[in-house]
Amino acid sequence: MKVKTDFKxxxxxxxxxxxxDKVTGRAMYGADLNLQGMVYGHxxxxxxxxxxxxxxxxxxxxxxxxxLATMSAADLPEPGDKKIPGGEVDFELKAFSPIxxxxxxxxxxxxxxxxxxxxxxxxxxxxAKLVKVEYDVLPHVLDIHEAARxxxxxxxEDVFTQGVDPVPTRPSNVSAEIExxxxxxxxxxxxxxxxxxxxxxxxxxxxxYIEPHACVAQFDENGKVExxxxxxxxxxxxxxxxxxxxxxxxxxxxTPSEIxxxxxxxxxxxxxxxxxxxxxxCGRPVKIVMSREDVxxxxxxxxxxxTRVKIGVTKDGKIxxxxxxxxxxxxxxxxxxxxxxxxxxxxxxRCDNIRSSGREVLTNKPKVYAYRAPxxxxxxxxxxxxxxxxxxxxxxxxxxxxxxxxxxxxxxxLFGVPFQAIGLQEILREAKKHPNYQVALGENQGxxxxxxxxxxxxxxxxxxxxxxxxxxxxxxTGNPDIGGSRASMALLTAEVLGIPVDTxxxxxxxxxxxAYSDLTGGSRTTLATGGAVIKAAEALVAELRKRAAALxxxxxxxxxxxxxxxxxxxxxxxxxxxxxxxxxGHAPATAAKSLTLAQLAAQAGVTGGPLCAVASxxxxxxxxxxxxxxxxxxxxxxxxxxxxxxYTCIQDAGKPCIRPTWKARxxxxxxxxxxxR
Amino acid sequence: xxxxxxxxxxNLTGTKEGCNTGDCGACSVLLxxxxxxxxxxxxxxxxxxxxxxxxGVAKDGKLHPIQQKLLEHAGLQCGICTPGxxxxxxxxxxxxPDPTESEVRYWLAGNLCRCTGYDKIIxxxxxxxxxxxxx
Numbered sequence: 038m039k040v041k042t043d044f045k046x047x048x049x050x051x052x053x054x055x056x057x058d059k060v061t062g063r064a065m066y067g068a069d070l071n072l073q074g075m076v077y078g079h080x081x082x083x084x085x086x087x088x089x090x091x092x093x094x095x096x097x098x099x100x101x102x103x104x105l106a107t108m109s110a111a112d113l114p115e116p117g118d119k120k121i122p123g124g125e126v127d128f129e130l131k132a133f134s135p136i137x138x139x140x141x142x143x144x145x146x147x148x149x150x151x152x153x154x155x156x157x158x159x160x161x162x163x164x165a166k167l168v169k170v171e172y173d174v175l176p177h178v179l180d181i182h183e184a185a186r187x188x189x190x191x192x193x194e195d196v197f198t199q200g201v202d203p204v205p206t207r208p209s210n211v212s213a214e215i216e217x218x219x220x221x222x223x224x225x226x227x228x229x230x231x232x233x234x235x236x237x238x239x240x241x242x243x244x245x246y247i248e249p250h251a252c253v254a255q256f257d258e259n260g261k262v263e264x265x266x267x268x269x270x271x272x273x274x275x276x277x278x279x280x281x282x283x284x285x286x287x288x289x290x291x292t293p294s295e296i297x298x299x300x301x302x303x304x305x306x307x308x309x310x311x312x313x314x315x316x317x318x319c320g321r322p323v324k325i326v327m328s329r330e331d332v333x334x335x336x337x338x339x340x341x342x343x344t345r346v347k348i349g350v351t352k353d354g355k356i357x358x359x360x361x362x363x364x365x366x367x368x369x370x371x372x373x374x375x376x377x378x379x380x381x382x383x384x385x386x387r388c389d390n391i392r393s394s395g396r397e398v399l400t401n402k403p404k405v406y407a408y409r410a411p412x413x414x415x416x417x418x419x420x421x422x423x424x425x426x427x428x429x430x431x432x433x434x435x436x437x438x439x440x441x442x443x444x445x446x447x448x449x450x451l452f453g454v455p456f457q458a459i460g461l462q463e464i465l466r467e468a469k470k471h472p473n474y475q476v477a478l479g480e481n482q483g484x485x486x487x488x489x490x491x492x493x494x495x496x497x498x499x500x501x502x503x504x505x506x507x508x509x510x511x512x513x514t515g516n517p518d519i520g521g522s523r524a525s526m527a528l529l530t531a532e533v534l535g536i537p538v539d540t541x542x543x544x545x546x547x548x549x550x551x552a553y554s555d556l557t558g559g560s561r562t563t564l565a566t567g568g569a570v571i572k573a574a575e576a577l578v579a580e581l582r583k584r585a586a587a588l589x590x591x592x593x594x595x596x597x598x599x600x601x602x603x604x605x606x607x608x609x610x611x612x613x614x615x616x617x618x619x620x621x622g623h624a625p626a627t628a629a630k631s632l633t634l635a636q637l638a639a640q641a642g643v644t645g646g647p648l649c650a651v652a653s654x655x656x657x658x659x660x661x662x663x664x665x666x667x668x669x670x671x672x673x674x675x676x677x678x679x680x681x682x683x684y685t686c687i688q689d690a691g692k693p694c695i696r697p698t699w700k701a702r703x704x705x706x707x708x709x710x711x712x713x714r
Numbered sequence: 715x716x717x718x719x720x721x722x723x724x725n726l727t728g729t730k731e732g733c734n735t736g737d738c739g740a741c742s743v744l745l746x747x748x749x750x751x752x753x754x755x756x757x758x759x760x761x762x763x764x765x766x767x768x769x770g771v772a773k774d775g776k777l778h779p780i781q782q783k784l785l786e787h788a789g790l791q792c793g794i795c796t797p798g799x800x801x802x803x804x805x806x807x808x809x810x811p812d813p814t815e816s817e818v819r820y821w822l823a824g825n826l827c828r829c830t831g832y833d834k835i836i837x838x839x840x841x842x843x844x845x846x847x848x849x
Contacts, residue, residue, distance in 0.1 A: 050788070052785045052786065053785070053788070053790075055793070056784075056785045056790060056793075057777075057785070058793075059790055059793030059796045059797075060777065060781040060784050060785060060790065060793075060796055060797075060800060061728070061768065061769075061771070061772050061777070061781065062726075062727070062728020062729070062767070062768035062769055062771075062797040062800075063728065064793055065727070066727075066730065066794060068721075068727075068731065069721075069727035071722065071725055071727075158718075158722075245828055246792075246794075246828060247730075247732040247738055247740055247792075247794045247795055247826060247827075247828055248730070248732065248792070248794045249731075249732070295792075295793065295794075296792060297730070297732075297792050297793070297794025297795075298792045298794060298828050298829060300828070326731075328734065329732065329733040329734060329735065519792065520791055520792075520829070521791060695788075697787075697788035697834070698788055698791070700788075700834075701788050701789075701791060701829070701830045701831060701833075701834050702791075702829075702831075703831075704830065704831030704832075704833050704834070705791075705828070705829055705830055705831035707831060
């Protein structure tokens with residue numbers, strides 16, 4: 038396949054199209070919509086980490102003037118063993134429904150138990166305090182090792198360890214096990230001159246988006262519900278809300294607001310079905326905004342983990358065996374990125390003998406959710422630390438050691454798909470000669486080096502392009518713009534159509550206005566939604582050539598699309614036709630040999646109707662990314678204070694659509710790394 | 715709280731609420747010229763006093779230099795912290811038209827941003843200062 042490398046618009050740095058509304062405060066986020074007659078929902082949360090709900094009594098709350106409706110799990114269908122269709126993988130409804138409303142039992146502190154709607158936010162909050170919930174408190178378990186023990190308090194009677202053969206007959210807090218192997222591990226370690234085994238753990242942390250979860254839901258008399266919310270996936274909200282509430286999917290319209298950060302944490306629902314049910318019950322639009330405290334207590338943090346890594350090398354620095362074992366804390370329901378963690382921990386290194394296993398453990402903590410390359414950082418941290426220790430013991434330069442062992446094109450990683458063109462060796466070469474790597478270190482100073490890997494996702498996306506009568510272009514997608522995707526979509530459209538990027542207006546639209554798209558996450562939007570945009574733009578170009586050919590009365594094959602205009606090929610029908618007409622003393626068939634997009638748009642009414650194109654795309658061409666970070670620190674031996682002296686990040690980023698946005702993203706990651714994520 | 719009155723009663727939703735504890739700075743406004751977190755000010759305290767919010771920063775159809783420079787330097791991504799940063803950095807530049815980088819960083823330490831990594835914001839504020847000084 039020929040790879041296009043010369044771009045006119047992609048890679049330039051236009052002002053982001055969503056920027057003006059953001060710097061002026063006009064941009065509308067989840068909590069910014071106020072509707073006529075709108076009332077406020079408030080959620081009652083469990084004060085216990087593990088308890089049986091004996092009863093919920095709303096009678097006192099309902100007496101408070103201004104209270105309009107209440108709800109609990111009794112207003113939602115029993116999840117049973119129902120599955121939620123999720124494209125390639127189906128999800129268990131019983132792992133989502135209790136996050137919206139606990140049913141019979143609470144599994145973590147601050148799990149939602151009930152909700153009230155009232156005319157003001159303060160009445161709703163006061164009413165929530167009047168809801169009487171009786172609990173039978175159960176012993177809880179927070180530590181992964183304790184939770185995995187046979188005598189640990191059991192969270193779910195119906196969770197049996199998956200991935201074990203035969204399927205266990207006793208329920209367990211260990212919800213899944215997985216093991217992947219290639220080569221001969223024992224032979225690999227036998228061939229090693231040096232074996233190092235270490236265990237590293239990473240604590241649970243929160244994604245920490247500045248915007249708390251917020252939504253407004255409104256029901257109409259036909260039973261149609263409209264939901265406005267901040268989310269990474271409007272279609273995901275539609276799917277999950279339909280499943281959790283039992284409302285027909287086709288009757289739900291979700292409009293994604295601007296999103297004030299998500300980083301993986303807004304890839305699920307919490308309050309949207311609650312607002313929908315309350316709105317249905319009280320006949321008024323209902324707004325729910327989570328408090329910062331509730332965001333931290335009850336919305337998905339990231340899995341904590343413990344990774345044991347054992348690596349063997351020959352004395353000349355060749356890795357002979359890698360053995361890793363990770364335990365991930367999933368919170369109260371199975372949701373951890375266990376499979377990515379098991380697959381990707383060793384992905385940076387070429388080794389014939391690898392074993393990688395993992396266990397997911399349930400504890401009385403909030404259900405975990407994705408955070409930037411979900412599952413990859415936890416095991417990679419452990420592997421990289423051991424790699425550095427090995428390089429140190431072999432007295433080898435840590436980058437040279439990695440150059441010797443890094444994966445190349447054609448190498449087979451544990452996840453079974455050979456690498457295509459990848460840039461890890463190029464990254465290492467750049468790192469080795471980077472000025473920051475040459476700086477001599479002083480007393481109490483040290484230098485750390487680490488590689489990183491992420492698989493990147495593809496999946497389903499759609500795009501619509503409409504051309505207005507004056508030749509301006511709207512490009513519509515269904516992916517909430519969390520990192521600058523509108524600018525990228527405009528650039529990709531500009532590239533294909535050959536028109537200036539400022540004549541293109543990109544928008545993220547609601548679920549009624551565009552075909553399905555998977556959510557924004559896994560670094561998939563530029564690739565998959567961008568792919569749909571390119572397809573739509575190409576279809577539009579084909580249509581534009583057809584329209585020009587019709588106007589000129591020539592074959593479409595004789596029309597090229599060059600720099601935003603249809604151009605009749607020289608020596609084609611048009612020239613022959615005009616020659617013949619000239620010989621007969623007639624005026625040329627048309628004065629123009631080229632027609633701009635605006636000219637074609639103005640004549641669309643006589644050439645076949647409005648100009649538009651729709652495309653659907655299922656991207657299977659995602660390529661993995663590699664990175665290297667290096668950091669110099671100085672430690673104050675008396676106080677233990679660590680100061681970062683210099684930090685260098687080198688990424689195989691592919692082709693960034695917008696360079697400044699990509700650079701800012703790198704810097705943000707550095708900020709988080711240096712602040713402990 | 716002042717933030718609630720601005721957002722819910724006056725529908726001035728440009729002032730954002732990220733924490734309601736004065737930690738994130740998304741609700742930064744000027745109260746009689748002083749930079750405050752609107753989530754820490756009782757609405758009654760603002761009676762008969764001047765309040766400046768993000769909605770009044772761009773004037774006569776023109777952006778303030780700090781808004782323009784944030785756009786040019788890609789000093790925003792999700793944008794939820796941006797109104798607070800505009801208000802805070804404009805207050806700095808009015809007080810101290812030629813701040814050092816350290817002064818900008820200290821002044822904006824109360825405005826959290828999770829997307830950009832701050833560096834581009836700091837550069838935008840420095841550049842806006844230069845523009846306002848006529849450099």
